[in-house]
Amino acid sequence: MNVEEVFPGVYRVGGRLATKSLAPGFRVYGERLVNEGGVEYRMWDLHRSKLAAAMYKGMKEMHIKPGSTVLYLGASTGTTPSHVSDIVGKDGTVFCVEFAQRSMRELLTVCERRENMLPVMGDARQPHEYAEMLGTGKVDVVYQDVAQPDQADIFIKNSQMFLKKGGWGMIAIKSQSIDVTRQPKKIFEEFVAHVGSEITVADQIELSPYDLEHLFITGKRK
Numbered sequence: 001m002n003v004e005e006v007f008p009g010v011y012r013v014g015g016r017l018a019t020k021s022l023a024p025g026f027r028v029y030g031e032r033l034v035n036e037g038g039v040e041y042r043m044w045d046l047h048r049s050k051l052a053a054a055m056y057k058g059m060k061e062m063h064i065k066p067g068s069t070v071l072y073l074g075a076s077t078g079t080t081p082s083h084v085s086d087i088v089g090k091d092g093t094v095f096c097v098e099f100a101q102r103s104m105r106e107l108l109t110v111c112e113r114r115e116n117m118l119p120v121m122g123d124a125r126q127p128h129e130y131a132e133m134l135g136t137g138k139v140d141v142v143y144q145d146v147a148q149p150d151q152a153d154i155f156i157k158n159s160q161m162f163l164k165k166g167g168w169g170m171i172a173i174k175s176q177s178i179d180v181t182r183q184p185k186k187i188f189e190e191f192v193a194h195v196g197s198e199i200t201v202a203d204q205i206e207l208s209p210y211d212l213e214h215l216f217i218t219g220k221r222k
Contacts, residue, residue: 007062009087019086053210063168074146078110138164
């Protein structure tokens with residue numbers, strides 16, 4: 001099966017996106033495991049990960065790289081964070097912020113298998129609550145997938161507190177979580193304008209058919 005590196009730490013295996021498993025033999029969400037050349041790859045489901053869908057649909061640059069420190073807001077049960085963990089590798093760190101207790105229980109199981117994934121039980125609206133855990137250093141990337149009406153403000157708060165200057169924001173926006181009565185295009189335009197006070201927006205990728213009424217944006221902190 002042909003293996004091609006499409007971004008640092010991200011591969012195309014037999015035409016499908018994948019990451020090298022940091023915890024061989026362990027499945028996080030029932031994903032297919034493929035062994036090529038003595039290396040185990042985890043196939044990355046485009047329907048289960050907005051980050052994978054964004055890459056597949058033309059994201060120009062992947063800002064999460066080997067060795068990166070990532071603050072992941074809305075880690076849920078660990079599906080996408082586990083692939084991020086694969087990418088950053090043993091020299092990187094993924095701080096996984098999650099508020100829901102049920103999701104956190106499953107996330108903890110994933111983190112137990114991956115030393116570079118650190119679970120943070122907390123509310124992303126209150127970044128000061130987990131500031132001590134992150135320490136004095138700044139992160140390379142703030143990744144956000146929280147699906148809340150005040151999502152832009154949540155991102156800005158966390159970016160101002162934790163994202164290094166020149167670091168990157170990566171945000172998955174669900175229009176219906178912001179306002180079900182308005183046109184998604186208008187919601188996306190306003191969101192991009194709002195976070196534009198904090199980051200210079202680069203990519204804007206509409207995620208259908210993998211996630212309907214979702215936009216994925218990336219931007220560099222000013």
